[in-house]
Amino acid sequence: MPIKVQLAVDMTCQSCVDDVTRVLASVPGVSKVDITLADKLVVVEGTARPSAVLNAVKESGRAAVVRGTGSSIGGNIGAAVCILEECIGGATRGLVRFVQVDETTCFVDVTASGIGEGAHGVAIHECGDLSQVPGSCGRRWSHGELGELVVSGGQGDLAFETDQFKVWEIIGRSVVVGGAGGSSGGPTAGPLAGVVARSAGLFENDKQVCACSGNSLWTEQRLVDQGHRL
Template identity: 65%
Template sequence: MSIKVQLAVDMTCQSCVDDVTQVLSKVPGVDDISVTLADKHVVVTGSAGPSSLVTALKTSGRSAVVRGAGSTSSGNIGAAVCIFEEGRALANSATRGLARFVQVTEDTCFVDVSLSGIPDGLHGLAIHECGDLSSVPESCGAHWNPEGVEHAGRDSGHRGDLGNIEVRGGWGEMAFETDRFKVWEIIGRSMVVGAAADDLGQGQGAASKVDGGSGPGILAGVVARSAGLFENDKLVCACSGNTLWTEQRLVDQGHRL
């Protein structure tokens, strides 16, 4: 499945355009790149997730922010974002990553997740029933499970089961497609990252059939509606007056969004 990702990239000249194009062309899954220097605007088409595009640009020294994502064929069906923060009471915690959801067809949702600053290894990831972050993970409720089935992997367990994300060197990233939920079904719910690996329901203890033994939640966020493709053209944050790239650098340094 192919998606379009709209990026705001800090560029000042044609040399910048050439550099950005070269960097993005090396990302696996990129099929087409369109750059508009005057608007500092880049649109990438392909199967690459937004996180991999931003990571590639940051590695090259470029500041980039995702402004929207959508289907290449069906317009803006739906999009959402979840910003992960650490701690049980999240009022003063640091931002540790995000998940993006793009409804690319009426039946298929593209999911893109990136995490940082947590221990290396596998961590269970799930959508929970409630969007209450006052006392993570208890206030988030159980895994979202409208059919009342046992916990398993993301193809057959709870509809909120997303399997594991692997963190290496303090950074984790994954992207996949699913037909088990639609964007509008998960808005207002929470996503929780577990302290340990999810055994996908194959373990021996009772917890295996509940949450895969992934342990207490160490990151959490609420799934919120976000801009679709070409629905957000701002370059300056209305709250702070900073450019989007300055805001992103603050996030990268551990400040809350």
């Protein structure tokens, strides 16, 4: 089924627009690209996976964030976000974004930094209690294995689609990175964890600057990568 993917892309001029257009034209399944330079928004239509679209833009050297996805004939189905923090000290180390692409497919985008080189297990846990991570988070949810986040050069990202759960099934649960059964080595104080909360979906939020921090989307992402609290 054709879908729309909305991205916020850090573009400053027509040359940026041309580069992004050229990069996306090479992604299999992309049938249409609409770019609004003034709003720094890119809307892609077709059958391409959101992860493929996001990775293509990132590989062009531009910061990008998936703002939402939806069917070409309908609106937003569901979206959520999880801020990953150290269990001791509370420094923000990463973000997890969940976007429901259609009734059966959920797009997952995990980014983190400062957690040591190598692979770190990522999983959704049954509970959203972060008082004594990972024990207070409960057992790993039966459909919550998200794979491994591989950190290289201080940064790690993981983007994929899954049919194992839907966004509305994970609201209020927690995501743990480097908990029991996964690596938690490196400079962080224990595993990372956060609670999954609802967020805006396709065309529901066109902000470029956070009202809370005054930072742009791309500055926020860089601050997360550097371990600052939002």
